[in-house]
Amino acid sequence: MRACARSISASVSMADCLALQDVSAGYHETVVLEQISLALREGATLAVLGRNGVGKSTLLATVLGHTTLHAGQIAFRGQPIDRLRPFQRARLGIGYVPQEREIFASLTVEENLNVAARSGDRWTHERIYTLFPSLAERRRNLGNQLSGGEQQMLSISRALMGNPALLLLDEPLEGLAPVIVDALLVALHRLREDEGLAMVLVEQHARLALEFAPEVAVLNRGRVVYRGSSQALLQDAHRLTELVGVSG
Numbered sequence: 001m002r003a004c005a006r007s008i009s010a011s012v013s014m015a016d017c018l019a020l021q022d023v024s025a026g027y028h029e030t031v032v033l034e035q036i037s038l039a040l041r042e043g044a045t046l047a048v049l050g051r052n053g054v055g056k057s058t059l060l061a062t063v064l065g066h067t068t069l070h071a072g073q074i075a076f077r078g079q080p081i082d083r084l085r086p087f088q089r090a091r092l093g094i095g096y097v098p099q100e101r102e103i104f105a106s107l108t109v110e111e112n113l114n115v116a117a118r119s120g121d122r123w124t125h126e127r128i129y130t131l132f133p134s135l136a137e138r139r140r141n142l143g144n145q146l147s148g149g150e151q152q153m154l155s156i157s158r159a160l161m162g163n164p165a166l167l168l169l170d171e172p173l174e175g176l177a178p179v180i181v182d183a184l185l186v187a188l189h190r191l192r193e194d195e196g197l198a199m200v201l202v203e204q205h206a207r208l209a210l211e212f213a214p215e216v217a218v219l220n221r222g223r224v225v226y227r228g229s230s231q232a233l234l235q236d237a238h239r240l241t242e243l244v245g246v247s248g
């Protein structure tokens, strides 16, 4: 998919890569997200922060079509998607890296990539291995023989094989050693700078996410309680602690 100019808009427009307008959503009759309005321009990166259980994963699930939409609209690249099935949203170019990684444990790295591949994609195995050289060395290893970091690289790679314009990442840095976190952030930088991929980065590592993403939305109890510049929030330790519950 084609990459475009990058910036983030506060208001929703047809030029947005992703736009949520007054979205309320949850699981059957339970409402988890309330009146969420968020917009992300093509190629932009948005960090989504918030304490445990505030609805971060539910927000991603709602974009993917895995929740019950109670109110509001969701558009991807100017097209309403809220009536589309999850596989149709994926086909349009929404990639997902789940919190649980969800790679196939009994398939090799190569087979995991094959399962996710679509014909005519620009993401080949070779390009994946250039992005993540350690996966190249492990290409014939089974999913359950990989380290946590390698599994996360494979999970991101599987999403890339679907040729996304937008990548939704749910706590990709969770539970990983600092050196692996650094390697993943380098790869995410490359995806943004070289491929122009738009990203929504849900993270518990607030400072890392704020340093990576120029813009941030903080959720609390299913609502957006802060939306603005990451730098401004990074420089306000008191507000950051108040919103996210961490200072480091």
Ligand SMILES: Nc1ncnc2c1ncn2[C@@H]1O[C@H](COP(=O)(O)OP(=O)(O)OP(=O)(O)O)[C@@H](O)[C@H]1O
Pocket: 027, 030, 032, 050, 051, 052, 053, 054, 055, 056, 057, 058, 059
């Ligand atoms: N499949 C589900 N069915 C019903 N309720 C759910 C489901 N998944 C999550 N919830 C509820 O929705 C709320 C938000 O959960 P969610 O997983 O979106 O939070 P989160 O911010 O991602 O938390 P964490 O930081 O722990 O990953 C919680 O009250 C949770 O119990």
Ligand SMILES: [Mg+2]
Pocket: 056, 057, 058, 099, 170
């Ligand atoms: Mg979650």
